Every structure is written in C-alpha cells, then in structure tokens.
Amino acid sequence: MVDFSMIRRDAHAQASTMVRRLGELVTTESPPGVIANLRTCADLLDSWGSRVLSRPARRIIHDGLPHLLWPAADQQVLLIGHYDTVWPAGTVTDWPFVVEDAIATGPGVCDMKSGIVQLFTALSLLPDTSTVGLLLTCDEESGSPTSRPLIEHQARRSHAVLVAEPSTEHGALKVARKxxxxxxxxxxxxxxxxxxxxxxxxxxxxxxxxxxxxxxxxxxxxxxxxxxxxxxxxxxxxxxxxxxxxxxxxxxxxxxxxxxxxxxxxxxxxxxxxxxxxxxxxxRHPLPESAALPLLAIAARVGRELGLPAVTSVHAPGASDANFTGSLGVPTLDGLGGVGGGAHARTEWVDVSQMPDRAALLAGLIASILESSRPDPGRRRDSRVSPYA
CATH class of the missing domain: 3.30.70.360 (Alpha-Beta Plaits)
Incomplete structure (x- = not known):
C-alpha cells in the first residue's frame, strides 16, 4: 500500500533542495539548438537522474542534440519532460534566477525547469523505480523534430505517460490540448x-x-x-x-x-x-481528453489521500509532447509540473512553495499506477528496445 502521508512529509523535507536545484538548472542555460549549452545542461541532469534512478542514462544524439533516456525493461510508466527553453544564451545575465515571497522568476523557470526538478524529487520518494522510464528531450520548443520517434516508441512500451509540463496558474492539470x-x-x-x-x-x-x-x-x-x-x-x-x-x-x-x-x-x-x-x-495532432480522464481520476484520488486541494483540469490551447503520446492512444496526463505562468515571456514565474506538494502528487500518482497496473492481454505493447534507444 502507498503511504501517502510519508510521501508528502518526505517531499516537504526536500523543499530547500528543490529551490536550490531550480536555481542551478535555470542558471545552466539551455537555448534551442545551441549544442554546447545543451550538452552542459544534459551533464547536470544526467548526474541527478542516474543517482535517483540507480541506473545510467542513455544519451541519444540526433543532429548533435543530446536527449536523455532512462528506459525500464518492463516499462509501466513513462515520465516525459524537455530541458530546452525558448531563451537565447546570455539571457540569465540580465534576467537572473530570483525568488521573492515564494515566487521564482528567470528564463525557463516555469517552462519547464521547475517541472524537471519536481520530477526528480518525485522519483526520489518512490521505493522502487525499476519499472519507471524517464525521457528528457532538448528540442520540444523547436517542434520535437529529432525526439518525436523516440517519444512515440517509448510511449508504446508504456501503460501510462505522465508529462511534467507546467500546470495552469491555479494548478489545474491538462487533459486535452490543441x-x-x-x-x-x-x-x-x-x-x-x-x-x-x-x-x-x-x-x-x-x-x-x-x-x-x-x-x-x-x-x-x-x-x-x-x-x-x-x-x-x-x-x-x-x-x-x-x-x-x-x-x-x-x-x-x-x-x-x-x-x-x-x-x-x-x-x-x-x-x-x-x-x-x-x-x-x-x-502535432490534438491530445484527446479520452486519453487523460482515467489518469485524472487516479490523480484526484491521490490528491485527496495526500490532503491536497481538489485536483482540477483544463483544456489547454498550447501543444506539448503529450500530443504525440495521447494521439497514439496511450493514457497520458499533462500539466504535472510547476504551478506558474508567463511561459515564453519575461513575466515567467513559478510558485516554489507548491513544488513539494506537486512532487508528492506526481510520486503518489506513479505509485498508484504501478500498484494497480496489470498486463492487458488485449493490448499489444512493444517492450523491445528501440533503435532510437
């Protein structure tokens, strides 16, 4: 059984570490297509992810772009994020990472570096991550031209896909996308x-x-x-x-x-x-609501067990890599990242006081999916390792 009280307590114990990591990640700029910067950011994420997952990342390079994949042999859940931002190199010099009254600002703080920090924290709260896969790409802001085959293959190997893109300013999860x-x-x-x-x-x-x-x-x-x-x-x-x-x-x-x-x-x-x-x-084809509703129901129950405010959902006009996985028919829930707004603008912000609870929600959701997951003989699931992996 999932111990929700322990998950939330342990998440809050990491609150200061999460803010420190967010500052480090925002400062490690990752502008679109700038390979040297992306490699440096990938090195940082590789060190965090391999430690928490107890297995090394596979660095998959296409056109020089380094995507990070931690596949699982029997992959029940796939976590997806992207570490590229829309901001050019040097932006952090005149717009540094700052936290005031629990509101953090800086290039990429909301979209989606806070979600990546929460994702790693959530994984650290789980006793066993051997059936959880993780994929961090670096070309999402450019349309995912090199990572799309990788995303789709890993999604087909999984029973559920959870995407750590930011939620809305009020914390709503995203169950449909244009x-x-x-x-x-x-x-x-x-x-x-x-x-x-x-x-x-x-x-x-x-x-x-x-x-x-x-x-x-x-x-x-x-x-x-x-x-x-x-x-x-x-x-x-x-x-x-x-x-x-x-x-x-x-x-x-x-x-x-x-x-x-x-x-x-x-x-x-x-x-x-x-x-x-x-x-x-x-x-990208639309993310259909039908792909998200079963996972939303689990997230709502997990939120209640954790003692969090009621989990809500929205239809989002923006697209993400969740469009790829949901349009394949793989159950997909998006918006599990930071609570903030102003993405792609200099008003970008995230509420760091909510990061521990959001990490706890993600951890509880993963644990609940794993606990209830059963092989479906009616669905053919490709468990082979991709040529992209």
Whole structure:
C-alpha cells in the first residue's frame, strides 16, 4: 500500500533542495539548438537522474542534440519532460534566477525547469523505480523534430505517460490540448528598379500581403490561423523578387487541422507571374481528453489521500509532447509540473512553495499506477528496445 502521508512529509523535507536545484538548472542555460549549452545542461541532469534512478542514462544524439533516456525493461510508466527553453544564451545575465515571497522568476523557470526538478524529487520518494522510464528531450520548443520517434516508441512500451509540463496558474492539470501545424509560404516574384521601371517587376512583398490576409480567413471557431514571422526584399530601391512568411495553426480536432491544411495548399497567386511554394504541415495532432480522464481520476484520488486541494483540469490551447503520446492512444496526463505562468515571456514565474506538494502528487500518482497496473492481454505493447534507444 502507498503511504501517502510519508510521501508528502518526505517531499516537504526536500523543499530547500528543490529551490536550490531550480536555481542551478535555470542558471545552466539551455537555448534551442545551441549544442554546447545543451550538452552542459544534459551533464547536470544526467548526474541527478542516474543517482535517483540507480541506473545510467542513455544519451541519444540526433543532429548533435543530446536527449536523455532512462528506459525500464518492463516499462509501466513513462515520465516525459524537455530541458530546452525558448531563451537565447546570455539571457540569465540580465534576467537572473530570483525568488521573492515564494515566487521564482528567470528564463525557463516555469517552462519547464521547475517541472524537471519536481520530477526528480518525485522519483526520489518512490521505493522502487525499476519499472519507471524517464525521457528528457532538448528540442520540444523547436517542434520535437529529432525526439518525436523516440517519444512515440517509448510511449508504446508504456501503460501510462505522465508529462511534467507546467500546470495552469491555479494548478489545474491538462487533459486535452490543441493540435498544431506550421507552414512556410514562399513567394517568388521578379526584381526590377523600384524607381525607374517598377512595372517590369513582380512585387513579392505585395503578393505576400495578399496571401497573408487570405490565410487569416481560414480560421474558424476554436481554430486559429496566425501569420507570424515574415520577411522580403533586400534593397530599398528594388522591387522584391522573393518573400516568405510563416503560419501557425491550432485546432481541437485533427479534422480541423486537415481542413486548414487543404485550404493552405490550395492557395494560388494573385499577381500575374508570381509563384508560391508551400512547405510544412501538421506537426502535432490534438491530445484527446479520452486519453487523460482515467489518469485524472487516479490523480484526484491521490490528491485527496495526500490532503491536497481538489485536483482540477483544463483544456489547454498550447501543444506539448503529450500530443504525440495521447494521439497514439496511450493514457497520458499533462500539466504535472510547476504551478506558474508567463511561459515564453519575461513575466515567467513559478510558485516554489507548491513544488513539494506537486512532487508528492506526481510520486503518489506513479505509485498508484504501478500498484494497480496489470498486463492487458488485449493490448499489444512493444517492450523491445528501440533503435532510437
């Protein structure tokens, strides 16, 4: 039987250690794609994880990016997190880690370094982690291009996936997420002198403006279609011969993602002789609520046993790696990380006073899943070690 009172007591005994570790992890910057920084951060996490799991990590490197995997032979539960942030190297110099009145700020403190610290603390509270796998990736903020096969394979080996992304500001877990797509729309025009004979050119910037306004109209209730970065031209006295912009799409259903995908791929030039090239597509399918509700029920019971406030849940418009695992049909619960907000902004914060209870909730949830887990003969589960592992 799970001793919930001991789990909560032991979690609170580590409160100061958690804050110290959070400061160390935030200070060890891990900007997207900067391999030297990511390796240094991976070294730190490897030392923490291998100690608490009593087994070494497998460092899986794709395109130089170091992902950390601690697989279990009979993997019942898979924990997922990412240690890359959106912040460039050097950000911590002018925006250092600070804690005031239990509120910590700093680059990546909420998304999702507090969740990683809580995750390691939760593992330290368990008497046996031999059937718990852990995966920490470093390209989630870039769309998980190299880690996705690894995530999906490890999810298929598991009965449940728990994701330590941040909760909401009020501590709600995330039981559904929008899916997302990213497109690059490139325009090819024809250069000409902007002052002498602009009529001989095909202005790629004007074509871009037409298309930018057009794709915005593909949005619908619950579906956002948002042009983001754009660029075009090279000289102030030349008709631009090329331009491009990116489009971010979010939707609650795969059907909506496919609808927008068809519409974007069907766009045609407005200016004579202009050409369009569309690349990109659907990146993550939605995380369905059905994948999370059974685990949410266990989390709610664990919260009561721990004496915590009632566990609540939300549908989150942002995507995470939980989209990959939940869309495979593997039971997945997200938002088990830090209680905070302001992710991807300089207002990013996390409430460190809640970190021990959140670690206790995660530990109790893992223990309860392991206690009740039974092999399901009706479900084929791949227990082989992946070529990605």
């Amino acid at each position: 899916g997302g797509s990213v497109y690059q729309i490139s325009v090819r025009g024809r250069a000409a002198h902007a002052g002498v004979e602009p009529h001989r050119g095909v202005n790629a910037a004007i074509e871009l403006a037409h298309q930018l306004l057009a794709v915005r109209e593909f949005a619908a209730a619950g579906t956002s279609v948002t042009p983001t970065t754009l660029r075009g031209g090279s000289m102030t006295n030349q008709v631009p011969e090329s331009a491009e912009f990116f489009v971010d799409v979010r939707a609650w259903t795969s059907e909506e993602l496919h609808r927008v995908d068809r519409m974007i791929r069907a766009i045609t030039p407005r200016l004579p002789d202009a050409e369009l090239v569309v690349s990109g597509g659907i990146n």
